[in-house]
Amino acid sequence: MAGSTLASATVSAIPAAAPRVGPWREAWRRFRKHRLAVLSAVILGLLVLAVLIGPLVWQVPIDEIDFSARLQGPSWEHPLGTDDLGQDLLARILYGGRISLAVGFAAMAVAIFVGVLVGAVAGMAGGKVDTALMWLTDLFLSLPELPLLLLIIYLFRDTLTGLVGLELGVFILIVSVIGGFRWMPVARLVRAQFFSLREKEFVEAARALGASRPRLVMRHILPNALGPVIVAASIDVAAAIIAESTLSFLGLGFPPDVPTWGRLLFDAKDNLDFAPHWALFPGAAIFLTVLSINFIGDGLRDALDPRRIISA
16 A cells, blocks of 8 residues: 555656647747847738738829829828829839739749759659759759840740730749749759658658658658748748849839839939939838848748757
């Protein structure tokens, strides 16, 4: 009786095991510790909310011309001022933000899809397939990006816009071209992850149990390689927004009646002495968006780094 009492007392004295925390929950906990990343996520969320809901609240036509109000600074009637045609800049920035952000996220999706596909095939196949795909990747990396972007858009813009319309054609072309020149780092990153993960014990165990190669990739290897891919995706969004702004600033982006942030900067370049606000506000929108995405990428890199998670 005394022995059983002592045993039960000993068992009750053993502390209960701490509940296991999942890797994504742990990553979220680490991300919240990165104050700049959290603040940047809030700023980016507000920007996205503004461009989505803003035009519904500030219902001023983006093409309403008022020569009596041309090149006016910020006022109650026009909070961000007007351009050389008297058009309200707040309405145009909100509307153009939708397109600029859509280009950034769509080009990121293209780059991630192609990069993950190429990297996964190269990492799983190895041998000659890997050599050929990495040769193709190195070829694309060696090409000058901006001159080729300008050349491809100049050559194919009229053909594509003639098929699907001007705005949609330009959108598809810009997203395809920007995404088509941003997949190479993702492919190299995914390939390296696959080379490392395919020799791990849990993959060997799944292979020994008869798992097919597609199942190995989709259920075991790819989910464990997503951390660096998510970080690369955040960087690609910022790069795509800058690329679209550069193309629009050079006059080879969207047409003049589509006020993307880059197009607004292009239109404002001849009036910087008289109306600096015309370039200041779209430039600030690009700056805040890109800076926020970069800080979010830093936070994700720290949160999803396996070495940091293990050390924690």
